[in-house]
Amino acid sequence: MLLPEIAESVLAAAKSAGATAADAVVVKGRRLEVGVRCGRLEKISQAEEASLGLRVFVGSQSAVASTSDLRRENLQEFARAAYELARMVAADSYAGLPPLEQLAQDIPDLELYDPEVANVDPQRAQELALRAEASAMDTDSRIVNSEGAECTAHTSDVWYASTAGFSAGYQDSAISVSVVPVGRDSAGMQRDYWYSSARHLALLEPPERIGRTAAERTLRRLNARPVRTCEVPVVFDPETAASLLRHLASAVVGQSIYRGASFLAGRLGDVIAPHFVTVVDDGRLLRGLGSKPFDAEGVATRRTMVVDSGVLRSYLLDAYSARRLGMQSTGNASRSVGSNPFASPTNFVLQAGTTSPEEIVRSLKQGLYVTELIGFGVNLTSGDYSRGAAGLWIENGEFAFPVQEVTVAGNLLEMFASIEAVGSDLVCRRSIASPTVLIGRLTVAGRG
Amino acid sequence: MGVGESQNVAVPVDAREFFFEQLGIQERWLEENVGRALCRRADDADLYFEHRTIESVSLEDGLVKTATRHVQQGVGARVVVGDRVGYAHTDDVSFESVCLASRAAEYIALESGESRSIAVRVERPPHQLYRLKEPPIVVPPQEKVHLLSRVDEVARGFDQRIRNVLASIVVEHKVILIARADGLVVGDVQPLLRMQVTCIAEDRGSRQQGSFGGGGRVEFAFLTEGDRYLTYARKAAEQAVRNLSATDAPAGEMVVVLGPGWPGILLHEAVGHGLEGDFNRKGVSAFAGRLGEVVASPACTVVDDGTIPNRRGSLNVDDEGTPTSRTVLIENGVLRGYLQDRLNARLMGMRPTGNGRRESFAHMPLPRMTNTFLLPGEYTPEEIIRSVQRGLYAAYFGGGQVDITSGKFVFSASEAFLIEDGRLTRPVKGATLIGHGPEVLKRVTMVGNDLQLDEGIGTCGKDGQSVPVGVGLPTVRVDGLTVGGTRPAS
Numbered sequence: 001m002l003l004p005e006i007a008e009s010v011l012a013a014a015k016s017a018g019a020t021a022a023d024a025v026v027v028k029g030r031r032l033e034v035g036v037r038c039g040r041l042e043k044i045s046q047a048e049e050a051s052l053g054l055r056v057f058v059g060s061q062s063a064v065a066s067t068s069d070l071r072r073e074n075l076q077e078f079a080r081a082a083y084e085l086a087r088m089v090a091a092d093s094y095a096g097l098p099p100l101e102q103l104a105q106d107i108p109d110l111e112l113y114d115p116e117v118a119n120v121d122p123q124r125a126q127e128l129a130l131r132a133e134a135s136a137m138d139t140d141s142r143i144v145n146s147e148g149a150e151c152t153a154h155t156s157d158v159w160y161a162s163t164a165g166f167s168a169g170y171q172d173s174a175i176s177v178s179v180v181p182v183g184r185d186s187a188g189m190q191r192d193y194w195y196s197s198a199r200h201l202a203l204l205e206p207p208e209r210i211g212r213t214a215a216e217r218t219l220r221r222l223n224a225r226p227v228r229t230c231e232v233p234v235v236f237d238p239e240t241a242a243s244l245l246r247h248l249a250s251a252v253v254g255q256s257i258y259r260g261a262s263f264l265a266g267r268l269g270d271v272i273a274p275h276f277v278t279v280v281d282d283g284r285l286l287r288g289l290g291s292k293p294f295d296a297e298g299v300a301t302r303r304t305m306v307v308d309s310g311v312l313r314s315y316l317l318d319a320y321s322a323r324r325l326g327m328q329s330t331g332n333a334s335r336s337v338g339s340n341p342f343a344s345p346t347n348f349v350l351q352a353g354t355t356s357p358e359e360i361v362r363s364l365k366q367g368l369y370v371t372e373l374i375g376f377g378v379n380l381t382s383g384d385y386s387r388g389a390a391g392l393w394i395e396n397g398e399f400a401f402p403v404q405e406v407t408v409a410g411n412l413l414e415m416f417a418s419i420e421a422v423g424s425d426l427v428c429r430r431s432i433a434s435p436t437v438l439i440g441r442l443t444v445a446g447r448g
Numbered sequence: 449m450g451v452g453e454s455q456n457v458a459v460p461v462d463a464r465e466f467f468f469e470q471l472g473i474q475e476r477w478l479e480e481n482v483g484r485a486l487c488r489r490a491d492d493a494d495l496y497f498e499h500r501t502i503e504s505v506s507l508e509d510g511l512v513k514t515a516t517r518h519v520q521q522g523v524g525a526r527v528v529v530g531d532r533v534g535y536a537h538t539d540d541v542s543f544e545s546v547c548l549a550s551r552a553a554e555y556i557a558l559e560s561g562e563s564r565s566i567a568v569r570v571e572r573p574p575h576q577l578y579r580l581k582e583p584p585i586v587v588p589p590q591e592k593v594h595l596l597s598r599v600d601e602v603a604r605g606f607d608q609r610i611r612n613v614l615a616s617i618v619v620e621h622k623v624i625l626i627a628r629a630d631g632l633v634v635g636d637v638q639p640l641l642r643m644q645v646t647c648i649a650e651d652r653g654s655r656q657q658g659s660f661g662g663g664g665r666v667e668f669a670f671l672t673e674g675d676r677y678l679t680y681a682r683k684a685a686e687q688a689v690r691n692l693s694a695t696d697a698p699a700g701e702m703v704v705v706l707g708p709g710w711p712g713i714l715l716h717e718a719v720g721h722g723l724e725g726d727f728n729r730k731g732v733s734a735f736a737g738r739l740g741e742v743v744a745s746p747a748c749t750v751v752d753d754g755t756i757p758n759r760r761g762s763l764n765v766d767d768e769g770t771p772t773s774r775t776v777l778i779e780n781g782v783l784r785g786y787l788q789d790r791l792n793a794r795l796m797g798m799r800p801t802g803n804g805r806r807e808s809f810a811h812m813p814l815p816r817m818t819n820t821f822l823l824p825g826e827y828t829p830e831e832i833i834r835s836v837q838r839g840l841y842a843a844y845f846g847g848g849q850v851d852i853t854s855g856k857f858v859f860s861a862s863e864a865f866l867i868e869d870g871r872l873t874r875p876v877k878g879a880t881l882i883g884h885g886p887e888v889l890k891r892v893t894m895v896g897n898d899l900q901l902d903e904g905i906g907t908c909g910k911d912g913q914s915v916p917v918g919v920g921l922p923t924v925r926v927d928g929l930t931v932g933g934t935r936p937a938s
Contacts, residue, residue: 037730045535046552047810051520064516068539081517088589090511147732147853182732182853191732191853224854229700229936259508260612260648260655338502338518375858376847377880377932381648381657386697386880386932388849388858405856407880407932409699443934445699445882 003028003159003169006070010054011163013079019056019086021097022079023162025296025337026052026070030118030155034125036133037148044122053337056082060091066338097164097297098319098329104294104301107168111287114200117173118155125151128177128207135211136181142222143215147180147191158292166298174199174289177207179214185222192217192372197430199287217371220392224402226446227393233367234408234442235360235394238425240370241434245350247412248279249432251380252306252314253332253343254321263383263413264312272312273416276353279307281316283331283346290347290431295333297341304330306348318343350434353422357436360421362397368444369394370408383412389444406446415439459586460499460623463635467497467625471521471541478627480547492528492790493629494768495550497521497541498622498809505589506616507596510604515589524809525549528791531729535812574634574771577757577764578665583639585621587668592617595643595671599681603647606685609692612648615681617641617671626769634769639665640760640916642905645680649688656694658687659862660844662903664760680903687844687863690875697864697879697933703839704881704929705832705867709900710845712919714926715750715820716908717848717857718885719743723777723785724803724815724910725792727852734855734886735783743783744889747825750778752787754802754818760904761819761918765802768813772802777820778889789815807913814910821920825895829923832894834870840931841865841872842881855885858932880932888926896923 001009007024014022028050035043053066056079065082067074133149152175159169178195194214196205236244248264256262264272283301285291294300297319305313317325318333318341334344361369370391377386386409392399423436460466467473478495499521506514522539523546536552538545596615603613620640627633642663649656660683662676671677706714719735727733735743744750754772756762763772768790776784788796789804792815805816833841841864848859860880865872901920908917 041532043533043535043812045537045812047537049522049537049539049810051539063514066516066518066520068520068522085515085517085589088512088593089505089515090513092511092513095513145731147730188734188855189732189853191851221854226930231936259614260650261657263655265655338516340514340516372851374849374851374856375860375880375882376849377858377860377878379657379862379878381655382691382877384877386860386878386934388856388880388882388932390851390854390856404854405882405884405930407699407858407882407930409697409879409932409934411934443699443932443936445701445930445932445936447701447930448937 001070001072003157004161004167006052007159007161007167009072010052010075010079011161013076014054014056014083015163017080017083018058019083020059021057021163022055023097023297024052024054025335026159027337028157032120032122032125033150033152034122034129035148035150036126036129038146039130039134041126042148051337053335054079054082055340056086057096058083058086060093060095061086061089062095063089064338064340094320094323097162098299100164102329103166103298107170107293108284110284110291110293112170112172112199112291114173116201117153117175120153120175120201125153131207132177132179132211135208136179136215139212139215140219142183142219143181144184145182147182149179151177160296160298162298168294170293172199175201175204177204177210179211181215181218183218183222187223190218190221190224192221197289199289203287221390221402224390224404226405227403227444228448229445231441231443233364234439235367235369236437237369237371238427238435240373241437242430242432243373244437245348245432245434247378247380249345249348252316254315254317254325255342256380257315258321258324261381263380267312268315270312271310273307273310273419275309276422277307277310277419278351280351281306281345281348285347288347288431290345292346295331296335297333299329299331299333301331301346316343316345345432347428348432349428350422352424352426352435354424355421357423357425360423360436360438361394364394365396367394368403369399385410385412385415406444408442408444410442459583459621461637463623463625463637466499466623467635473497477543477546478633490527490529491794494526495546495627496524496767496809497625500620500622501585502618502620503585504616504618505592505596507600508614510600512593512596522809523549525553526812527553531795533812537810575755575764577755577762578639580639580667582667583621584619584641584668585639591668595677599645599677602678603645603681603685606682607689609649609651609689610647610685611650614646615644617643628769632769634765636764638763641666641668641670643671643677643680644905645684647684647688649692651692654692656688656691658684658691660684660687661905664758664904665762666758691877694875694877696935697876698840698931699933699936701928701930703836704926704931705836705839705841706921706924706926707841707843708896708898708921708923710902710919711842712821712902712921713845713848713859714921715822716817716919717850717859718883718888719750719777720817720820721850722852722855722885723787725786725788725796726815728786729792729796733852738783741783742781743886744778744781745892746781747895748778748781748889748892749823751776751823752817752820756819759819759901759918760906760916763818766804767806768804770800770802770804772818775801787815787817789813805915807915811913814913816910816915817908817917819901819918819920821899821901822895822922824897824899824922827894827896829896829898832896832923832925833867833872835894835925836867836870839867841867850885856882857885858882876933882930882932888929891927892924893927894925898922
């Protein structure tokens, strides 16, 4: 059966079981993963998968069921079980499909699918990974080992249909190459990584460059040491700054707001950052890694100004959180086949500033330049922030030595408010992206 | 007819019977597929069939408004040659698909021209660690709804500053069948139950949260025994309210006392991952090549034990069919062993330890932990706290992470107190603790006599694969861990 037929069949089955409304997502995907290590093929994984998610409403009761068994003869029983499950739960007056007028009218071609990605076979993927790794290993004799390089290519077909009459789908693809070289110094080993991901094969960074960057990132960590505990300006490189953007995104999605589980709940319209901070969520970015023509409830995706010149302007909402908050969906519904829709960012980007990253570093007498963050020490409810960090120490505007085994800590609300510079070096390497960011003052805990 | 009844019919209780009789899998398929792979010069091959049902019921705003049910099934085919793995999986469990998947997995075997060693068969008696009278999946959702509603009442009743309660019960029922190239065919039925409570407290514009939960491979009645579910509610509420009055955590290196149970995440991050066979075979772990060396104080003996009845991290057999076991990783401070799956054990000339695990049929097995803990010592917890002039007592944690190559690891306290003059004083905000895996256990100067395993909520991520795990710890004193608070010592 084709995806639209499966979706229509399961909706019909849900209705005949007694559902008053329903929507369904069908996803069919192909995935290839190839791993190499030290110049040799290490693993190949290939898969084809298909799954179906159904949400049924019985008045304002609802439930979600999902299955990978898409045979027509089993859809009736599957829909009936979902209906029975919905009748178990309490009514929720906010539950329901999005309003008709918000559904996508046109399905723009966002160039999310590249047939070249579908054509990548194991040999080609292996070649891309081998080239990236070889380039990393050849960069410097201190690169002594490798955790390997990987190339992953996948394509998927998504179809969404609801009893409100919406029925549409789209195809997308993505390919990525990553490599993790290991370097040795007198104290032990260090590793770092680099990667490139894109919707189109032609947009992938050359594997040699990925490898070289990965090696350089590893090399600059050799002979790292802790610093003494201090309070200093902290520069987040684009990779780690993107993690701050991820925290911001998690703090502005509807479910965090109505649950009171966000440090930004109740702050719409407040100044939360300096005037040169603007954050945009754009679901329709051409070839964007987070783009889609409509969201997981059929609502048209769009460009949403989340932070406009420092002012918190909008949350990111799905239909449910919008109703709870007395607002309109922003087309940010996302779901796995087995989950209720929830709000999540699409392409969520801190807009580039005017200062080059070099100037930002040069402007500091002393500070920490962070290149890696580890751990889960982020409390989105309170904004309290404390994570393990590695990077480079800045002394008189220059990198002095590599740093490890320290933490950086503060509070996200204060951190966004005390952004002192946004770099000009924005590259959208992932769906959530940022240029270099300088934060005025954070506690760096280390020795003593 | 209720959902409960229809579920009863659908719940498989015997893996072999389920796959052979209900899904029509035939021994001939297994022989043809894994057998053929071996003819083509492979060292190992297996087929992994899985059928899993996950049901989740959650409460919010005082009402149980969300229920989901997820059923997935599929098969993964693997062919191993030397250190190379070919893997293919499909969610279509038919003879044609199994053949296609097997052939895709053989791709590597066809290409390779190198010599091979012979896979060693491990013979140990299988155990039955979680044979339940009634697996929790058959309990009708209404009973879950009832418990969650009580949790909401009790958490809100704990303190008027509790503004929201999020609680969920997730039940999983997984049936697997592994057919291995050496002829072994083994199945298992793996139930899993978990309850999680999160409370959000608010006071004069300040917001905090607290979380607690528990579970295991247990019957649903586990939650009501001794009113466990209400304890989870109170603990989550207590933590949220206490965090409202918590002051800034200190910053810098200091004496840290870890409470019993869940703080055992220290071992999981500091040494556990670094002792997984794959990282050591490849020489990328900070522990590589250090068997026999002193990596901890003599007070430390760390074990990984997948055979503790009914624990979240326990398994009868791992996902390669190897019976789980108790592996001593560190004995009186000396590094003794690694955690092994079949591939890495074979290449390192060691025995598989029953630690080859995978998230699902869509994933290749990797060496993973089961239940990892430190054996108890001689001190009472009171003696340990009394011995500290100034330090931090960490009672509960969020999560952790490790860079296995540099050995740096972090774990984040979500409930902590200052220790001043041998007594717990003020609560402080959560903070990340950072240390060096191969060094931190050398700084363990006191080990308590109060070993506890965690409540049964742990999930470990590696290479994008999540698996349930357990940890355990007695109270320990660590002389020197960097505490990542915001307040530098004056």
